[in-house]
Amino acid sequence: MTGNLAGLKASEVKALERLYRRRVAPSEIVSPELVNQLAVQSAELHRQIGVLIDRRGAIEHVFVGDASKLFLPDVGRMRGGKGRFRGLRLVHTHLRGEALTRDDLTDLALLRLDAVAAITVDAAGRPGKLYVGHLVADGTSERPWKELPGEPATASQLDFTELISRLEGEFGRARRVLATDEGKDRVLLVHVQIGRAKDSEARVAELGELCRTAGVKVLDVLLQRRPEADPKFLVGRGKLDEILLRAMQLGAECVIFDPDLSPGQARAISDATELKVLDRTMLILDIFAQHATSRDGKLQVELAQLRYALPRLIEKNTMMSRLTAGPGGKAGLGGRGPGETKLEINRRRARERVHLLEKKLEDLAGDRRLRRHRRTHRDVPIIAICGYTNAGKSTLLNALTEGDALAADKLFATLDPISRRLRFPQEREVVITDTVGFIRDLPEELTRAFRATLEEMEDADLLVQVVDASDPDRDQQIRAVEGILGDLGLSEKRRILVWNKADRLEAPDADHLASHGGGFVVSALDRATFGPLLLAMERALWQQGKDAPVARTVHA
Ligand SMILES: Nc1nc2c(ncn2[C@@H]2O[C@H](COP(=O)(O)OP(=O)(O)OP(=O)(O)O)[C@@H](O)[C@H]2O)c(=O)[nH]1
Ligand SMILES: [Mg+2]
Numbered sequence: 436m437t438g439n440l441a442g443l444k445a446s447e448v449k450a451l452e453r454l455y456r457r458r459v460a461p462s463e464i465v466s467p468e469l470v471n472q473l474a475v476q477s478a479e480l481h482r483q484i485g486v487l488i489d490r491r492g493a494i495e496h497v498f499v500g501d502a503s504k505l506f507l508p509d510v511g512r513m514r515g516g517k518g519r520f521r522g523l524r525l526v527h528t529h530l531r532g533e534a535l536t537r538d539d540l541t542d543l544a545l546l547r548l549d550a551v552a553a554i555t556v557d558a559a560g561r562p563g564k565l566y567v568g569h570l571v572a573d574g575t576s577e578r579p580w581k582e583l584p585g586e587p588a589t590a591s592q593l594d595f596t597e598l599i600s601r602l603e604g605e606f607g608r609a610r611r612v613l614a615t616d617e618g619k620d621r622v623l624l625v626h627v628q629i630g631r632a633k634d635s636e637a638r639v640a641e642l643g644e645l646c647r648t649a650g651v652k653v654l655d656v657l658l659q660r661r662p663e664a665d666p667k668f669l670v671g672r673g674k675l676d677e678i679l680l681r682a683m684q685l686g687a688e689c690v691i692f693d694p695d696l697s698p699g700q701a702r703a704i705s706d707a708t709e710l711k712v713l714d715r716t717m718l719i720l721d722i723f724a725q726h727a728t729s730r731d732g733k734l735q736v737e738l739a740q741l742r743y744a745l746p747r748l749i750e751k752n753t754m755m756s757r758l759t760a761g762p763g764g765k766a767g768l769g770g771r772g773p774g775e776t777k778l779e780i781n782r783r784r785a786r787e788r789v790h791l792l793e794k795k796l797e798d799l800a801g802d803r804r805l806r807r808h809r810r811t812h813r814d815v816p817i818i819a820i821c822g823y824t825n826a827g828k829s830t831l832l833n834a835l836t837e838g839d840a841l842a843a844d845k846l847f848a849t850l851d852p853i854s855r856r857l858r859f860p861q862e863r864e865v866v867i868t869d870t871v872g873f874i875r876d877l878p879e880e881l882t883r884a885f886r887a888t889l890e891e892m893e894d895a896d897l898l899v900q901v902v903d904a905s906d907p908d909r910d911q912q913i914r915a916v917e918g919i920l921g922d923l924g925l926s927e928k929r930r931i932l933v934w935n936k937a938d939r940l941e942a943p944d945a946d947h948l949a950s951h952g953g954g955f956v957v958s959a960l961d962r963a964t965f966g967p968l969l970l971a972m973e974r975a976l977w978q979q980g981k982d983a984p985v986a987r988t989v990h991a
């Protein structure tokens with residue numbers, strides 16, 4: 436027995452418990468006897484009453500609500516995913532003559548019930564109509580359910596066995612179609628625009644690019660605008676239901692949220708759904724994990740992932756056991772035996788691993804300091820290339836040094852700093868280093884973990900900041916990079932701004948940048964455009980004069 440039992444007399448609770456003794460034939464969605472009993476008791480209590488019936492016709496659960504709503508608190512309303520039926524139908528009373536409500540249908544979908552049925556009941560306890568809704572397998576329809584026309588409640592013609600076998604067949608076929616979809620993760624993106632944030636469009640586009648880089652398939656993007664983030668779920672409750680419905684309908688296994696979820700939000704959402712719940716930082720971490728090649732890089736990514744995941748580790752599937760716990764529903768409730776222990780073990784292991792990784796990285800950092808020390812002593816100036824991810828840093832490094840560092844149309848293609856020599860006339864030589872790309876809201880875990888990598892920039896005599904001039908979002912990207920340079924204490928470093936990908940610009944735009952942008956316009960694909968940039972680098976390093984072309988802050 437679940438629901439709001441407050442205010443019920445012991446005799447009334449007893450009477451409700453008698454409902455557990457009823458059985459219905461598997462072929463009828465509900466028997467006339469059960470309809471009558473539900474109607475009478477519902478009218479007496481002036482509350483909605485609901486029962487969950489399994490496929491053999493046994494009553495598994497009795498719920499009580501108030502006059503307008505049924506509470507399914509322990510069942511949890513949010514369960515997307517998997518695409519299989521729960522094997523239970525919900526039959527309940529409506530005291531105000533209403534047909535199925537949006538909440539009823541949402542429960543149907545998210546709990547993956549066989550069907551949901553509402554029986555209208557008048558004040559005298561007489562049953563009126565029976566309204567039935569069931570899921571549909573068609574992923575293209577507006578809603579994942581269908582409502583059948585109302586029937587007299589005690590004389591339903593519906594053959595329930597036939598309905599279920601038809602639905603199982605349809606869903607089975609739909610699942611097989613889904614299964615043939617490439618081996619990619621199928622995800623929904625959710626972006627929440629908070630307050631007056633103006634960069635939503637760019638963020639969503641960037642999120643899409645991150646997904647493409649990570650190799651996941653985006654099925655749909657859902658947006659919500661809110662004055663502030665919902666503390667519990669980031670989005671509102673209604674929106675969360677919508678997200679889960681959509682996930683269920685499209686067969687998504689994973690939802691990715693932007694902005695990031697707090698540990699509490701991540702836990703609350705994961706707790707309530709069978710979907711994989713990620714946020715933008717986890718997605719970026721996943722890309723980093725895929726792209727890391729050096730020992731250092733791999734350890735750094737693992738450390739960042741563990742640190743991010745630790746407060747988010749949760750115990751899965753408690754809700755599920757509540758729903759299937761049977762009469763009394765006690766087994767799942769508060770039943771934290773082995774689950775909790777296992778969670779604690781996982782947490783402890785993760786913490787131990789974090790310490791170990793920190794130690795290893797510290798050792799490696801020592802080696803690196805030594806190497807850098809030697810290098811600075813050799814008196815070769817160092818140029819570090821920095822900039823937003825995908826700006827063309829590696830391509831420029833390659834073109835400048837005729838090297839073959841990996842450049843790719845991917846975000847975070849470069850994770851490990853790569854250094855090359857570049858020769859100027861008069862035997863002048865520099866070491867030029869490519870660095871990991873920046874991104875707005877660089878997750879703190881990453882800044883911390885990649886501090887060592889970013890330290891390369893500290894030793895540099897000159898920073899070359901590469902901008903993808905053809906990106907409509909370039910001003911925001913410049914600001915993000917400057918913000919991160921500031922956080923790293925590098926704002927004061929000499930810096931040359933490079934407007935890259937000029938080949939993609941309209942001529943007037945390129946001319947405007949060249950004369951007003953305070954930097955150098957190049958195409959990394961065309962070495963003929965490098966002249967002025969090379970000259971400026973040489974001057975900045977060997978002529979440390981006042982006219983050295985250090986970047987000004989540019990907000991075009
Ligand atoms: N059209 C054009 N494409 C360019 C230019 N420079 C780079 N690209 C392309 O932009 C994409 C990204 O280049 P990368 O050099 O990998 O960029 P990056 O800044 O090193 O990126 P991360 O290492 O991922 O941060 C690649 O597909 C390049 O071919 C350019 O001047 N013009
Ligand atoms: Mg790169």
